[in-house]
Amino acid sequence: MxxxxxxxxxxxxxxxxxxxxxxxxxxxxxxxxxxxxPTLVGQRMTAAMDSFILLAIPFFLLAGQLMSRSGIARDIMNLAYALLGWMRGGLAHASIGAGTIMGGMTGSAVAEASSIGGVMIPEMQAKGYGGAYSAAVVAAGSLISVLIPPSVPLIIYGVVTGTSVGRLFIAGLIPGLLMAAVMILVTWWMAMRAGYPRGPRPTPGAVWRAFVASLWGLFMPVVIIGSIRFGIATPTEASVLAVAYALLVGMVVYRSIRWRDLPRIMLDTAVTNGVVLLLISAATLYGLIITREQVPQEAARLILELTGNPTVLLLLILAVYLVAGMILDLGAAIIILVPVFWPMTRQVGIDPVHFGIVTVMGLAVGLITPPVGASLFVTCGIARVNLIAAARAVLPYVAALTLLVVAVILWPDIALWLTRDM
Structure with a gap:
């Protein structure tokens, strides 16, 4: 079988x-x-959806749609440009900064690549940035959203393993910010080599005005993370608070969302949510059969015969993730691979939160590597460039992100420090 x-x-x-x-x-x-x-197919796929924490996914997706439609995304990009645009390759740095902030709203790398890419890529190309470089920068920046709460992949990992989603959200903050810092360094190095232009050095007044204009958007991650961190709400309840906040901002503050716009926003969210949940249910059934056939146990036995060292084990798992990410969607890879590796990580005493951060970071690299490379595929479509050319341009980001995951493996406190007192 x-x-x-x-x-x-x-x-x-x-x-x-x-x-x-x-x-x-x-x-x-x-x-x-x-x-x-074969009736087991319908039964198991339906049972896979019977999870309270999975309710967070459609609500977070809806909140992201509302925030994107309200015009907050444009204000956040202006703030990122005001803070980072003066550096060599200023627009590229601004796209990374905007991706970091937007990661606290969308929870989806592909959604972020689409929303930021639609604004930043045409502007970058108009200012003389190469199309492949523009697509690579925006695609790489979108990966930050898989760690900055509300991260859909972290929710999926929490469902699969039973790990606290709240702890996973808190643990993702520092690695997410480090990912942004690493990408800015790589972007600066590439911009220096290519001789891309600097933006004007902003005045304190310009930065302050951009900050005030984007304040409503900046408060969204505070609502999500703060309500979870201080025990006000569970992650699922926080997702509902995020929708209420996004509606308030879009309809009352910005007045850019009207009642007649809601059906289209709901429909777009439902389509995206349907894709995500269908993938989760199908992958759960697939994982059930793999478990029934004792594949995880055999894999654990073979790997643990090679090493019982937690660090070496995580490095071996990372190697598998980097290959699997090239051919599998991030959510599907989590549901298929994590049950295989989960027993052996527990056996050698690896913290489940640490393993979750390593898993999501390692598999996220696949979002910018062909042949799947969903985020890179989206930005290539916006930039109208060849996927192979963009794949070559994104290689420095792939190398830097891989080294960052290795650092998180070697120093677990990078991920676990903020969770110590929870």
Missing amino acids: TAILLGSFVVLLIINVPVSFALMIASLAALTWGGIP
Whole structure:
């Protein structure tokens, strides 16, 4: 059954079947081959959705849509440009800064790449930045959203392992900010080599005006993180607070969202949410069959025969993540791979929160590496450049992010320091 499950899944991916459907078809083929009633498909996929914490995903996605439509995204980009635009390659730095702030609203790297890329990439190209470079910078900057709360991948990891989503959110803050710092360094180095222009050095008054204009948007992460950190709300309840706050800002403060706009916003959110939850349910069924076939136990036995050192084990797992991220969607990879590695990490005493941060960071690199590379694919479409050219331009970011994940593995306190007193 395992050979049918894995073989059919690989074949379906090769012929370009969407990942969620490939998971379902491969699972159905394996169950049929094993003589198990195919009714299990519907039962298990439905049961996978019966989770209170999963309610946070549609609400966070809706809050991100509302904030993007309200005009806050433009104000945040202006603030990022006021703070970072004076550096060599100022617009590129601004896209990284905007991505860091927007990560506290969207929770989705692909959504962030689309919203920021639609504004920044045409402006960068008009100022003489290369199309491949523009696509690479925005795609790389979007990855920060997988760590800065509200992170959809961290929610999925929490559901799969039973780890506290609140602790995962808090743990993602420092690695997320370090990711932004590393990307700014790489962007500066690439801009210096290419001779990209600087923006004007801002006056204190200009920075203050940009800060005041974006204050409503900057307060959104405070609402989410603060309500979780101080026990006011669970992550799911915080997602509802985020929607209420986004509605207030969009309809009352900015007055850019009207009642007649809500059906379209709801529909766009429902489509995105449907894609995410279908993937989760299909991957859960696939993971169930893998578990039933004792694949995690065998994998744990083989790897633990090689090493029982937690650091070496995480480095080996990272190597698998970097390859898997090239061919699997981030959410699907979490649901498929984490149950395989989870038993062995618990056996050697790796903190589940630390493992979660390493997992999401390692797999997120795949969002900017072909052939899947969802974020890079989106920005290439906006910039109208060849995917291969953009993939070459993004290689320095891939190398820098990989080194950052290794640093988080070697020094777990980077991820765990803020969670100590929770």
